[in-house]
Amino acid sequence: xxxxxxxxxxxAHTFGVGIVKEREIIADTRYRYEPEKGGIHPxxxxxxxxxxxxxxISEALRSAGISARDxxxxxxxxxxxxxxxxxxxxxxxxxxxxxxxxxxxxVNHAVAHIEVGKLVTNVKDPLIVxxxxxxxxxxxxxxxxxxxxxxxxxxxxxxxxxxxxREIGLAPPYVVNxxxxxxxxxxxxxxxxxxxxxxxxQDVSFSGLLTAAxxxxxxxxxxxxxxxxxxxxxxxxxxxxxxxxxxxxxxxxVLVVGGVAASKYLKEKFEIxxxxxxxxxxxxxxxxxxxxxxxxxxxxxxxxxxxITIEPERAYVRQRxxxxxxxxxxxxx
Amino acid sequence: MLTSRGSGSELEVLAVGAEAVLLKGYFLGIKxxxxxxxxxxxxxxxxxxKVRRERTSAEAKHMISARRGxxxxxxxxxxxxxxxxxxxxxxxxxxxxxxxxxxxECRACTLLEHIGIMAGRLHNEGIVHGDLTTSNIIVCRRxxxxxxIDFGLARASEDIEDRGVDVHLFLRSLESAHFRVKDMxxxxxxxxxxxxxxxxxxxxxxxxxxxxxxxxxxxEERRRHH
Ligand SMILES: Nc1ncnc2c1ncn2[C@@H]1O[C@H](COP(=O)(O)OP(=O)(O)O)[C@@H](O)[C@H]1O
Ligand SMILES: Nc1ncnc2c1ncn2[C@@H]1O[C@H](COP(=O)(O)OP(=O)(O)O)[C@@H](O)[C@H]1O
Ligand SMILES: [Mg+2]
Ligand SMILES: [Mg+2]
Numbered sequence: 001x002x003x004x005x006x007x008x009x010x011x012a013h014t015f016g017v018g019i020v021k022e023r024e025i026i027a028d029t030r031y032r033y034e035p036e037k038g039g040i041h042p043x044x045x046x047x048x049x050x051x052x053x054x055x056x057i058s059e060a061l062r063s064a065g066i067s068a069r070d071x072x073x074x075x076x077x078x079x080x081x082x083x084x085x086x087x088x089x090x091x092x093x094x095x096x097x098x099x100x101x102x103x104x105x106x107v108n109h110a111v112a113h114i115e116v117g118k119l120v121t122n123v124k125d126p127l128i129v130x131x132x133x134x135x136x137x138x139x140x141x142x143x144x145x146x147x148x149x150x151x152x153x154x155x156x157x158x159x160x161x162x163x164x165x166r167e168i169g170l171a172p173p174y175v176v177n178x179x180x181x182x183x184x185x186x187x188x189x190x191x192x193x194x195x196x197x198x199x200x201x202q203d204v205s206f207s208g209l210l211t212a213a214x215x216x217x218x219x220x221x222x223x224x225x226x227x228x229x230x231x232x233x234x235x236x237x238x239x240x241x242x243x244x245x246x247x248x249x250x251x252x253x254v255l256v257v258g259g260v261a262a263s264k265y266l267k268e269k270f271e272i273x274x275x276x277x278x279x280x281x282x283x284x285x286x287x288x289x290x291x292x293x294x295x296x297x298x299x300x301x302x303x304x305x306x307x308i309t310i311e312p313e314r315a316y317v318r319q320r321x322x323x324x325x326x327x328x329x330x331x332x333x
Numbered sequence: 334m335l336t337s338r339g340s341g342s343e344l345e346v347l348a349v350g351a352e353a354v355l356l357k358g359y360f361l362g363i364k365x366x367x368x369x370x371x372x373x374x375x376x377x378x379x380x381x382x383k384v385r386r387e388r389t390s391a392e393a394k395h396m397i398s399a400r401r402g403x404x405x406x407x408x409x410x411x412x413x414x415x416x417x418x419x420x421x422x423x424x425x426x427x428x429x430x431x432x433x434x435x436x437x438e439c440r441a442c443t444l445l446e447h448i449g450i451m452a453g454r455l456h457n458e459g460i461v462h463g464d465l466t467t468s469n470i471i472v473c474r475r476x477x478x479x480x481x482i483d484f485g486l487a488r489a490s491e492d493i494e495d496r497g498v499d500v501h502l503f504l505r506s507l508e509s510a511h512f513r514v515k516d517m518x519x520x521x522x523x524x525x526x527x528x529x530x531x532x533x534x535x536x537x538x539x540x541x542x543x544x545x546x547x548x549x550x551x552x553e554e555r556r557r558h559h
Contacts, residue, residue: 100471134535140509142509142510143512143513145512146445147508147509147510147512148505148508148509149505149509153545153548154496154548192377192379192380197380197383200463200464200486200502201463201464201466201486201498201502201505201506202466202502203498203502213355229348232376232377232380233380236373236375236376236380237378239375240351240352240373240376243351243373244351244352246351247349247350247429247468248351248353248468248506248510249510268375269375272374272375273373273375275373297429322510324508333437
């Protein structure tokens with residue numbers, strides 16, 4: 001009999017419900033909380049999730065053409081993420097599992113980003129470069145877990161880019177027609193100005209670059225040249241630490257995950273680096289690179305087949321659940 | 334520049350590192366390593382030149398000061414920042430990364446303690462290494478002692494933050510590549526480090542490491558637009 005798992009994602013701005021039947025994606029419902037202005041207000045997002053949650057689940061079941069009774073299990077992202085948001089997903093999943101008397105499967109959101117990336121790109125044992133709004137992380141499988149080999153020492157790449165374009169009045173919106181405002185503004189720049197390029201081991205740091213770039217704009221340096229320099233420096237630093245981690249781990253594939261992976265300029269740099277190292281480059285397409293329920297369902301299915309389930313009364317949310325806290329017994333299967 | 338002098342032997346490729354190609358040969362009759370920082374075609378050429386030049390000078394300068402401060406590191410024979418080349422003494426041995434997991438525990442502990450001592454001496458000398466990992470330590474076969482290499486990201490700094498980053502980088506390299514021995518290895522490292530920098534500095538640095546690791550890097554605290 002085929003295993004069918006429903007997965008619920010609600011770690012930040014997206015309430016997603018996905019259903020997978022073995023390797024097949026049979027439902028993918030997403031509701032994204034869009035704050036009126038500014039950033040994400042966890043409580044407002046949670047309220048929104050509570051409103052749309054039950055219907056999002058029914059909608060997913062309907063689009064898969066199955067009834068809740070057909071499910072093998074229910075998976076949920078218990079962390080890391082924002083407490084109020086996480087709790088809504090957990091509440092729905094616990095209720096479903098208890099009511100249907102089906103196993104509940106705990107999933108780590110970061111692991112899920114990696115697993116769905118591997119599913120859709122078909123890489124097997126990659127160096128993982130995870131570049132989202134809130135994360136900048138380089139990881140690879142070693143001794144049973146995804147280990148962290150590099151990260152940001154202060155702000156994440158996406159957050160850095162968004163903050164910079166907002167501060168200089170180019171955003172919001174941050175991304176227009178699939179192009180980030182930083183990339184757009186940089187297209188007109190020609191001259192590289194002197195700004196800090198910070199690499200420490202396999203880590204990056206962007207706070208010094210942000211301060212110096214904003215100061216340059218205030219000083220009257222043409223904005224296009226500042227954008228160009230910021231883009232070149234930030235993307236090169238990311239590709240450099242990835243290359244360092246690649247040499248350190250000796251992996252033969254690179255998997256780029258997360259919203260910033262959609263940048264074609266970043267992709268160009270990754271392509272040059274990967275081909276010079278003779279490794280395969282896979283970039284997760286935007287649809288599966290951002291938060292979604294499918295990734296939770298798919299990782300839940302892998303975990304379930306390795307015997308990982310949790311009692312509903314013990315399924316607490318874990319806001320700071322580290323990637324390298326999670327055993328990956330299904331790796332390589 | 335890149336012809337071997339002294340013994341008449343050719344240069345052979347020793348290693349292709351993350352940023353440099355390392356060649357083995359003789360320089361003035363001394364068995365040497367030529368570290369050549371190669372251009373990175375994904376970087377803007379102006380940026381690339383600047384990065385390679387700066388790192389080459391930093392590496393030579395801080396390796397020399399490190400030796401002065403009692404840290405084992407290769408002897409520098411020649412530096413050419415514009416060409417991105419350093420010629421240094423060849424250290425015959427194994428990378429710590431490749432041997433740590435299979436060393437007997439007491440041998441590993443002595444070695445890690447020694448590495449801690451060297452990190453402490455470096456910090457006392459006002460230098461941070463910037464890339465302190467098990468890939469950048471050679472265990473010399475002749476005397477069994479660890480040598481620090483790869484100072485391209487080193488800086489003059491007495492900030493607790495920068496020292497904390499060094500210790501954090503080392504700890505993470507243990508966690509990621511030497512999971513089974515990491516607790517023992519880190520304890521022995523800190524033991525040596527503390528002996529050199531003193532209790533008070535040790536506590537400051539250890540607290541800083543904790544802080545760095547709580548900055549929401551492993552964790553996913555999402556974007557907050559203030
Ligand atoms: N086409 C693009 N080019 C560059 N950056 C992008 C693009 N699309 C989205 N981003 C950036 O990706 C980040 C969001 O990624 P996502 O994976 O959804 O992160 P999170 O879940 O942490 O919000 C934002 O910083 C956004 O500006
Ligand atoms: N002085 C040396 N003696 C012997 N081997 C060396 C020496 N310097 C470097 N190596 C070898 O070359 C590799 C890469 O050198 P490294 O300086 O770490 O360059 P990168 O910055 O590219 O990592 C090292 O891991 C080591 O195996
Ligand atoms: Mg995400
Ligand atoms: Mg090195």
